[in-house]
Amino acid sequence: MEKRTYPLRHATPGTETVVTAFCFGPHQAQRKIYIQASLHADELPGSLVAHHLFERLERLEDEGRLPSRIVLVPMCNPLGLRQNLFYGHIGRFDFATGQNYNRLRSIRLHDWALERLQQQGFVPSGDAATNVTQIRAAMQQSIDAFEPQTSVEALHAVLVGLAFDADLVLDLHCDNHAVLHLYTLPQLWQAFEPMARHLGSECQILAEDSQSDSFDESLSTPWLKLQRTWPDAAIPLACHSATVELRGERDLSHAWAQQDADALLQYLHQLGDVQLPSDAVREAPELARPPHPLQGMQYVNAPMPGIVVYHVQAGDWVQRGQPLADVVDPVSQEQITVHSPIDGVVFATSGQRFVHPENKLMSISGAEDIGNASLSP
DSSP states (O other): OEEEEEEOTTOOTTOOOEEEEEEESOTTOSOEEEEEEOSSTTOOHHHHHHHHHHHHHHHHHHTTOOOSEEEEESSOOHHHHTOEETTEEOOSBOTTTOOBTTOOTTOOHHHHHHHHHHHTTOOOOSOHHHHHHHHHHHHHHHHHHOOOSSHHHHHHHHHHHHHTTOSEEEEEEEESEEOOEEEEOGGGHHHHHHHHHHHTOSEEEEOSOOSSOOHHHHHHHHHHHHHHHSTTSOOOOOOEEEEEEEEETTOOOHHHHHHHHHHHHHHHHHHTSSOOOGGGOOOOOOOSSOOEETTBEEEEEOSSSEEEEESOOTTOEEOTTOEEEEEEETTTTEEEEEEOSSSEEEEEEOSOSEEOTTSEEEEEEOSSOOSBOOOOO
């Protein structure tokens, strides 16, 4: 195992802020796996999973069972880790700018790489490996040339620089109160279907472009766009990337973390990136639910300020028109019942108990495309 630290630019004078990565497996491996946790720094289940992965990967490396290079970043957002307000940790948005840490608005990997490739007279060959090498070189040059203007941009540049040349990228998150679910591209679903089964994921949400500039899409969609720029060339989807939502922020236990770490290792074993002992290998269970399009997802907002009382919980399947929650105003004695706008699975609910109309009460994923094509800001 090799520990590496990456200082962030724009640190406060007299201080240093670093991203810490742990690298396992051979330097010159044919494949690279990148796993990071807690980009939203107050979402900690993924970091606990990374802790248990570290122990398992170190042991597998000592036993010579890691043919691939695996880069693990257990707490990838040191900026958000230090943000506390009135005894509460707030790690989703940057205090200085209000930016969501999982919105990489300034990292334009596809645009940068395409411009460089065109300037260099890139002509894709019939050999996929050669094309991938050249495209990744252009990406590397672009990342190296990027001049971050804020601490958040500096963080994003470091993380993308660690992940862009990985064959597989897993970004570990969680929600408020939620069942385990994941996001990826429709084109990558078959590759991630075994992982969803090993994890027991109860909701799979697919979209080519969530319009959110999320970390996983910033790495996977450039390859899809380059394929479409050169449709006759041998350009594979060289980065399989997904966001994995490890239930809710309070679902934090060694039992859950060990279970999830084992599930990820089972998946990596299936891919050939780790070699588990034969007695540790297990079959993936049946898929809990088939994937749904992001365009079928519906957020349910509070209709007025008040106390929310839920009639359903994360994991429930609901029908259109079914009562979901009551919002109660004990002063005016007004009560409004919120009903489900669609058929679907409630995969996440809010942790707030006093709500306002701008508050999201829950997220429902439906199988029918209803034209909702973006995630929250």
